[in-house]
Amino acid sequence: MMDVAITGIGLHQFGRFESATVTDMGVTAVKAALADAGTPQFQAAFCATVYSGVAAGHKVLGALGLTGVPIVNVEAGCASGGAALMLAAHAIASGQYDTVLVFGMEKMPRGIIRSSFFEPWREQGGLAVTPAYFALRAQRVMRESGITKEHLARVVVKNRANGAQNPNAMYQSATTAEEVLASRIVCEPLHLHMLCSPNEGAAAVVLQRAAGNVGAVRIAAAALRSHLPGSVLGEATPMSGIDDTDITPPSTLAADDAYAQAGIGPEDLDVVECQDTDAARELLGYEELRLCERGGSAALLESGATERGGRLPVNPSGGLLAKGEPLGASALGQVVELTQQLRGTAGPRQVDGARVALAHTVGRGANAAVVVLAR
Amino acid sequence: MSRMGTLRRPLAEGLFRERPDGSIVLLGGFSPTSGRTHFPRLAACPYTGADDVEEVELPAEGTLWGWTAVTARPPGYDGELPFGFGVVELTDGLRVITRLTVADPAALEFGQPMRLVADTLQTDDDGTAVVTYAFAPSDGASGTRG
Secondary structure, three states: OOOEEEEEEEEEEEEOOOOOOHHHHHHHHHHHHHHHOOOOOOOEEEEEOOOOOOOHHHHHHHOOOOOOOOEEEEOEOEOHHHHHHHHHHHHHHOOOOOEEEEEEEEEOOOOOOOOOOOOHHHHHOOOOOHHHHHHHHHHHHHHHHOOOHHHHHHHHHHHHHHHOOOOOOOOOOOOOHHHHHHOOEEEOOEEHHHEOOEOEEEEEEEEEEOOOOOOOEEEEEEEEEEOOOOEOOOOOOOOEEOEOOOOOOHHHHHHHHHHHHHOOOHHHOOEEEOOOOEHHHHHHHHHHOOOOOOOOHHHHHHOOOOOOOOOOOEOOOOHHHHHOEOHHHHHHHHHHHHHHHHHOOOHHHOOOOOOEEEEEEEEOOOEEEEEEEEO | OOOOOOOEEEOOOOOEEEOOOOOEEEEEEEEOOOOEEEOOOOOOOOOOOOOOOEEEEOOOEEEEEEEEEEOOOOOOOOOOOOEEEEEEEEOOOOEEEEEEOOOOHHHOOOOOEEEEEEEEEEEOOOOOEEEEEEEEEOOOOOOOOO
8 A cells, every 4th residue: 555645636627618728727626626635835746638738737837826846747648647646646655755736637629539649641531530449349348248238328327327416527417228329329339428528627636645644545556557569449549450358458457556556456446436438438447447257247237236326336426428528637537536435525426435446547548547545 | 433534642651552453452561570460561560669570461351340330520531421430350360440331330240251442532622532441341342432
């Protein structure tokens, strides 16, 4: 167990905010987190963002008169916040710093995500369509794990019901399987309501050496991994590959690292926030994070275990399906939610008695981050 | 397909070679030291970093491994909608991400035999046809569409 505590959390709501700049949103989250921590001096800051441009973190702290410390801007796709948190937590654990600020923010372009990850010819050729890759992966995991469209709809219904209790979610209304299945098909088998919305928002946490912070939520593990070569449908999105079944995916690599760091196994978890960019991604996550055996995600969902009130609630915040996905902020948004869960301050979303929690993000790179919190 | 008097350019150099009869062949990279093939061809083997990559012609036949259809216009794409998109497992085992000539997902099935075809993506303002690679059902008549 690392000797690192989360002493402050802050959030700017996820959604669409025409009048707010990405810097404005970062400032809101950072001020809230620092106030929550009792306004400590921090020796370094790590800022997660993908689309905010040069020195985005410097602009946020510059707006607050808090520069002078090292500020490191971190890009790791959808896992950017997890990467920033990993750097910060291990910097404290190694003795480099006592107090570190970690924040992330994003203002995503509308529509299908355009990424400089793809060369222009791939865009022109129709080979750079993010939801189409999600659809191919969904089709494979549905085939391999006996998942139906009804299962995908149930994931959306579960997460949107949770999001209806979250004042910081983009969509704060419940939905039904009928509504989900009636929404237009973006890329078969994925309907519009099975895909998260790229959006805007910010999140921040203050990390401090745990000594002197008795009772605080602690970071038990913070792991980041990239992909192994050869997988044709991984988040690395090559143009060809040789196998998909015998290559350990980056989410499993990161989860196994995190379980080893924390000295726990998946059976010890009380609550999970996982990457639900699309509904099938959440079910694949159950398997990759070893919440169930391979092929067992549909059965785990059907058992009700991952509902709020179940044995292992997944995405009690509403997940990305309800909150939307501001890339740099999403992983830290999970950590804010889980810190509230472990503090017992999650209100109507509270998972009773939660003491061990896991946050998972995975995306372009490939990058996969897994953070374990404990109290 | 008529090409007489028509300007044509490939989507990108090095993806495929066009034969005089209008058919195409995909160009991959093969590293003798790693024994691995990849596509498109890179300067070094993406499995080992070996710099002994040779150009290799890939099989034109395979089976369908995954598919969908893109129904909304993605950024940077000016071709027709909807369009098919998927993964074909070539007869040598390499799985290639590709455009498909069939845009109706219900018309395709796992393991279906597929073959390589040239497909016209769009026509530029000066009349130049932009040609890409695609896969079509082997038993279909879609041939060298466009």
